[in-house]
Amino acid sequence: MTAVYHTVTLDNGLRCALLPTRSRVVWCGFGIHSGSRDDPEELPGLAHFVEHTIFKGTIHRRADHIRNRMEVVGGSIDAYTTKDETVVYTVGPRGEMSRAVELLGDLIRHSTFPDKELEPERGVVRDEINLYRDTPSDRIFDEWDERFFRDRSLAHPILGDTRSLDRMRREDLLSYAERTFRPERLLFFVMGQVTPKRFEELCRRYLSEPFPSEVKPSTRPELSLPIALADESPHIVHSRTHQAHTLLGGLGATYNDPDRAAQNLLLQLLAGDGMNTLLNVELRERRGWVYNVEASVTCFPDVGWWQIYFGSDDDHAEEALRVVREQLDRLMQEPLREQVLRAWKKQTKGLALVSSEQSESTFLSFGRQMLLRGRYETLEEYFDRIDSVTTESLMETARRLFAHPFTLIYNGKK
The missing domain is CATH 3.30.830.10 (Metalloenzyme, LuxS/M16 peptidase-like)
Incomplete structure (x- = not known):
């Protein structure tokens, strides 16, 4: 390790x-x-x-x-x-x-x-x-x-x-x-x-061949942040798809943000890897409304965002979105019980351990970390960051992430 x-x-x-x-x-x-x-x-x-x-x-x-x-x-x-x-x-x-x-x-x-x-x-x-x-x-x-x-x-x-x-x-x-x-x-x-x-x-x-000294490296313009303020109503695009596709998300932690561990825990708990995530249980196992629901995070040194996606029949899209919002609200308003948080920490660390045995993902993670921040984080260091998350800090992170999600729906109704 x-x-x-x-x-x-x-x-x-x-x-x-x-x-x-x-x-x-x-x-x-x-x-x-x-x-x-x-x-x-x-x-x-x-x-x-x-x-x-x-x-x-x-x-x-x-x-x-x-x-x-x-x-x-x-x-x-x-x-x-x-x-x-x-x-x-x-x-x-x-x-x-x-x-x-x-x-x-x-x-x-x-x-x-x-x-x-x-x-x-x-x-x-x-x-x-x-x-x-x-x-x-x-x-x-x-x-x-x-x-x-x-x-x-x-x-x-x-x-x-x-x-x-x-x-x-x-x-x-x-x-x-x-x-x-x-x-x-x-x-x-x-x-x-x-x-x-x-x-x-x-x-x-x-x-070791020298680089041309006369070439000026390109620079990026400063990002125009905040990027967008989301309103509460979903943006609906009428499409010719059989399903309704729903994607909601918002600004999240950057690559070096201390809140990134809490963000990872939250998104894993909601719709990460595994059949026992909150949204998979609510939307697929209990109601049978979706085939899959998945959460993702994107982190760059200067900006980051989170997203939750699911596809469902048109008749269930609005109800499924309501269930997702209820789960987000609950995480913002009610702290997890200590034993629940410990269980999710254990699962998240276990997933990281399993991933570390996959050569290609370990190689690419090593390269990305060295490229973007000049150091490689050991599993022990990552586990320490996960362990430092408390029920209070998790709820505070949820409030920063989930207060005003931006929602887009591909509605298949004609």
């Missing part, structure tokens, strides 16, 4: 971090503190398109070479984009670590985004956007963001839209990478059975 990790900063300013573990595979990745929030206003979705096309060629290798570089040894390469960061990473046999480090360094420093590769990938992303639009349980999250956030950089979808996608040119991708793939925004991170000496040797061999 003790997370002993090793860090080094190269002469070019690049931060590198190693989490040693006992494993016959090694995970390697680049975290870039740049996501859809950094899209130019006229090109929403650019960060996501860069993530897709970074594999399409470098000054050293073609797209087919990139695809095969890890797969021919049984490994793989992947990437994802959020509103706040982008991650490109590999997994492969421990003996192939040098292959992974060299490949990732080449992608981050030397991607060329060749024109002949952009059109086919534009079609892939267009299908991804359309698939998302065809899935109301996904689409409602984007529409909630667009209606809730006053700040445009947070409001637009990570995928962008097809009109913006059609406007993106090779020069836009190169400019974005040049401005954001900078040492102050980058972290190279590794998890596996690797010695610090070997780790530093490979980082210095493959990642």
Whole structure:
């Protein structure tokens, strides 16, 4: 449970971090503190398109070479984009670590985004956007963001839209990478059975190329907070869906906020992992109104928010929302009994322990923590934060989070 990790900063300013573990595979990745929030206003979705096309060629290798570089040894390469960061990473046999480090360094420093590769990938992303639009349980999250956030950089979808996608040119991708793939925004991170000496040797061999000094790093405009003041009445969108889809949420704890432990407890208690959560019991087990109800939190260094989603028949949507609001009100007005809080703490810590045994999630969590705050929290430290939550502090956090939820409903009634 003790997370002993090793860090080094190269002469070019690049931060590198190693989490040693006992494993016959090694995970390697680049975290870039740049996501859809950094899209130019006229090109929403650019960060996501860069993530897709970074594999399409470098000054050293073609797209087919990139695809095969890890797969021919049984490994793989992947990437994802959020509103706040982008991650490109590999997994492969421990003996192939040098292959992974060299490949990732080449992608981050030397991607060329060749024109002949952009059109086919534009079609892939267009299908991804359309698939998302065809899935109301996904689409409602984007529409909630667009209606809730006053700040445009947070409001637009990570995928962008097809009109913006059609406007993106090779020069836009190169400019974005040049401005954001900078040492102050980058972290190279590794998890596996690797010695610090070997780790530093490979980082210095493959990642120490100087960054251009004449390039100015991009900066983010200050967020226009408060983001949005929600009223009490739901915002209803009439749709052609069989179900009514409901999403409510509001501003929450930021990434380094002391209240984040209490927030995690509250959302786990309401609709986290497990069949015994309050809203799953009330809406599914007792009434049979929903197939699933789920809670999520998003935490960035400067902003955070929480959300609760469920889908139901139109006839039950209003009643189900009433039940959810009743549970939120109860948490704001009545402290949990001590024995109930202890039980939820135990469950929350157990879920964290189980998750820590999942290699990919541990690796990505390690990278995100090192990227955003420069340190990795041990399980013991996280458990201490959970244990410090009291019935009173939990109720106070509930009052800050749940007083005025912003609610969006996709109503399928014609």
